[in-house]
Amino acid sequence: DTGVSQNPRHKITKRGQNVTFRCDPISEHNRLYWYRQTLGQGPEFLTYFQNEAQLEKSRLLSDRFSAERPKGSFSTLEIQRTEQGDSAMYLCASSPTSGGASGANVLTFGAGSRLTVL
Amino acid sequence: AQRVTQPEKLLSVFKGAPVELKCNYSYSGSPELFWYVQYSRQRLQLLLRHISRESIKGFTADLNKGETSFHLKKPFAQEEDSAMYYCALKGRSNTGKLIFGQGTTLQVKP
Numbered sequence: 001d002t003g004v005s006q007n008p009r010h011k012i013t014k015r016g017q018n019v020t021f022r023c024d025p026i027s028e029h030n031r032l033y034w035y036r037q038t039l040g041q042g043p044e045f046l047t048y049f050q051n052e053a054q055l056e057k058s059r060l061l062s063d064r065f066s067a068e069r070p071k072g073s074f075s076t077l078e079i080q081r082t083e084q085g086d087s088a089m090y091l092c093a094s095s096p097t098s099g100g101a102s103g104a105n106v107l108t109f110g111a112g113s114r115l116t117v118l
Numbered sequence: 119a120q121r122v123t124q125p126e127k128l129l130s131v132f133k134g135a136p137v138e139l140k141c142n143y144s145y146s147g148s149p150e151l152f153w154y155v156q157y158s159r160q161r162l163q164l165l166l167r168h169i170s171r172e173s174i175k176g177f178t179a180d181l182n183k184g185e186t187s188f189h190l191k192k193p194f195a196q197e198e199d200s201a202m203y204y205c206a207l208k209g210r211s212n213t214g215k216l217i218f219g220q221g222t223t224l225q226v227k228p
Contacts (some may be wrong), residue, residue, distance in 0.1 A: 042218030054128050056213050105214045109162040
């Protein structure tokens with residue numbers, strides 16, 4: 001297990017197209033998060049999964065955004081009918097549920113998927 | 119409201135000089151705070167968390183509840199410390215969700 005893996009690393013699409021990003025978290029981590037980061041800003045929370053259950057969604061997550069984690073392992077983030085304002089880095093992070101040196105509140109991030117909408 | 123403020127977008131110092139990256143938070147209750155770092159072309163990674171009370175790469179951060187601050191300090195900056203630094207607050211929910219500040223770029227000049 002080499003950490004949190006995200007694919008694709010870069011995606012260029014035309015406005016109106018749909019895109020999907022995939023995140024493979026650290027295998028023993030139950031918690032999975034999606035964040036969005038735009039230039040000059042810190043990561044902004046989008047949504048959270050505990051195993052397969054999506055337990056929290058930000059108001060930033062419009063109806064065009066949907067995330068799944070069907071078997072409690074990998075997760076996908078789909079953006080439908082992309083807009084230029086969706087251009088950003090989409091970050092995935094995971095964490096264990098509790099305890100340990102890498103505790104429940106320590107997030108391990110992936111390298112991100114950069115989306116450019118033309 | 120839960121919020122993290124990093125007032126400086128850029129901090130530029132010379133090698134060997136002391137460094138202080140400022141972080142202020144807004145939170146009622148007992149906060150849990152973190153510093154994350156992103157080196158060039160690398161992913162965001164944890165630098166330190168206040169509950170660990172440890173020093174990582176010479177950096178320390180003390181939680182000051184009176185001033186609602188969690189400033190990151192290092193007595194002697196090194197060129198390899200040049201990176202983007204984010205202060206983060208664990209939100210009130212029990213999800214482990216973090217609220218990040220806007221980040222400060224630290225530039226250590228030779």
